[in-house]
Amino acid sequence: MAEPTYSRGMAGVIAGETAIATVGQEGHGLTYRGYSIFDLAEHATFEEVAWLLLHGELPTADELAGFKARLLAGRALPKALRHVLEQLPSTSHPMDVLRTGVSALGCLEPEPEPATPDAQQRIAERLIAALPSVLMYWYQFAHHGRQIDTAVEDGSVAGHFLHLLYGHMPDATQQRAVDVSLILYAEHEFNASTFTARITTSTLSDVYSTITGAIGTLRGPLHGGANEAAMALIEPLQNADDAERYIMEALARKDKIMGFGHRVYRVSDPRSDVIKGWAKTLADATGDTRLYPVSERIEAVMRREKDLFPNLDFYSASAYHFLGIPTPLFTPIFVLSRVSGWLAHVFEQRGDNRLIRPSAVYTGPDERAWVPIDQR
Ligand SMILES: CC(C)(COP(=O)(O)OP(=O)(O)OC[C@H]1O[C@@H](n2cnc3c(N)ncnc32)[C@H](O)[C@@H]1OP(=O)(O)O)[C@@H](O)C(=O)NCCC(=O)NCCS
Numbered sequence: 001m002a003e004p005t006y007s008r009g010m011a012g013v014i015a016g017e018t019a020i021a022t023v024g025q026e027g028h029g030l031t032y033r034g035y036s037i038f039d040l041a042e043h044a045t046f047e048e049v050a051w052l053l054l055h056g057e058l059p060t061a062d063e064l065a066g067f068k069a070r071l072l073a074g075r076a077l078p079k080a081l082r083h084v085l086e087q088l089p090s091t092s093h094p095m096d097v098l099r100t101g102v103s104a105l106g107c108l109e110p111e112p113e114p115a116t117p118d119a120q121q122r123i124a125e126r127l128i129a130a131l132p133s134v135l136m137y138w139y140q141f142a143h144h145g146r147q148i149d150t151a152v153e154d155g156s157v158a159g160h161f162l163h164l165l166y167g168h169m170p171d172a173t174q175q176r177a178v179d180v181s182l183i184l185y186a187e188h189e190f191n192a193s194t195f196t197a198r199i200t201t202s203t204l205s206d207v208y209s210t211i212t213g214a215i216g217t218l219r220g221p222l223h224g225g226a227n228e229a230a231m232a233l234i235e236p237l238q239n240a241d242d243a244e245r246y247i248m249e250a251l252a253r254k255d256k257i258m259g260f261g262h263r264v265y266r267v268s269d270p271r272s273d274v275i276k277g278w279a280k281t282l283a284d285a286t287g288d289t290r291l292y293p294v295s296e297r298i299e300a301v302m303r304r305e306k307d308l309f310p311n312l313d314f315y316s317a318s319a320y321h322f323l324g325i326p327t328p329l330f331t332p333i334f335v336l337s338r339v340s341g342w343l344a345h346v347f348e349q350r351g352d353n354r355l356i357r358p359s360a361v362y363t364g365p366d367e368r369a370w371v372p373i374d375q376r
Helices: 037-043 045-056 063-074 079-087 094-108 115-144 157-166 173-187 191-204 209-217 225-236 240-252 270-286 291-306 312-322 327-351
Strands: 022-025 030-033
Touching: 030 037, 030 045, 030 191, 030 209, 037 173, 037 270, 037 312, 045 115, 045 157, 045 173, 045 225, 045 327, 063 115, 079 094, 079 115, 094 115, 094 209, 094 327, 157 173, 157 327, 173 270, 173 312, 173 327, 191 327, 209 240, 209 327, 225 291, 225 312, 225 327, 240 291, 270 291, 270 312, 291 312, 312 327
Parallel strands: none
Antiparallel strands: 022 030
């Protein structure tokens, strides 16, 4: 066995092998199954990307049509799940709702034991199809008292989500903006939530448990929660000068600025350039003269003061805001997308499994004598 090494936060540690994505490794940019994120964001739909992640190859026209038809069929929620969602208060965080919804679905439609490739594919498609329904069924019930029909007939995951949010079909720009955002969020190698999914999978647990755990991990502001935290940062700022003043003060306090920096990327996050373009398009379409200039100034100040760059979450915040998406739904959108990457990792881990169980550097007291309770 190799000499054990230790790195705080496992930074730089190679914790496994993957054929799913490269994240800025030498000679590579961000790629999914070998395809550049820029090509995918320009040419693909989220459904094609989800298939690519799950199967390793781009779908043929027939495969894509079959996949989309099964996603459409998977949008209806069982009555028992709707009932569970109706019990959750409007004050719940939607990430907690998604976590609960996946867990409940795992009780209602459990994965057979032992797991089979067919069953795991079926569950994967069910989860991709049903997550927007879970989120929006609860949201419309808890916030507006509506028991909506989630099985609407629009063809894309992005369109489904926006349709359930708006109560009508989105326009083409709105739909494509969310579609591209889903592509950008779909996969990112051994990030914290994906690693959680792989750890859970490595114990031979079921798919629902892996996704439930991954949602819980994504929730935190150092990971997926950063897009909501970025919105909270920019929302009160009135103009670019106000933004500069605020950021300078925050940096002087040594605050972390949400939506900036990355564990793996050192110079820039390629996904940020793409979503920034969409944030600008949507700002122009909605006549915004505040949040986009505020965001650009924050980017410039962070570059000048800290040599830090925006990650995908920073401009996602204003883009989603321009789409009329309520801030608490930002991180859940990440789930609707990343579930495809998580599932690809579940399958990959299952294909060549070894229990993931690292070791720790012990920093506690030396061995000592037992002290009876009356002598403590
Ligand atoms: C993503 C993140 C967790 C990576 O963390 P990490 O690899 O452990 O990096 P560190 O937190 O050790 O940061 C290294 C240095 O950069 C600084 N830094 C990193 N991100 C920063 C940020 N967003 N704002 C201000 N300073 C930041 C740290 O303070 C630290 O400075 P120091 O060496 O003077 O102490 C971190 O950049 C962060 O907290 N970003 C904000 C949250 C976010 O946007 N998350 C989404 C990631 S996609």
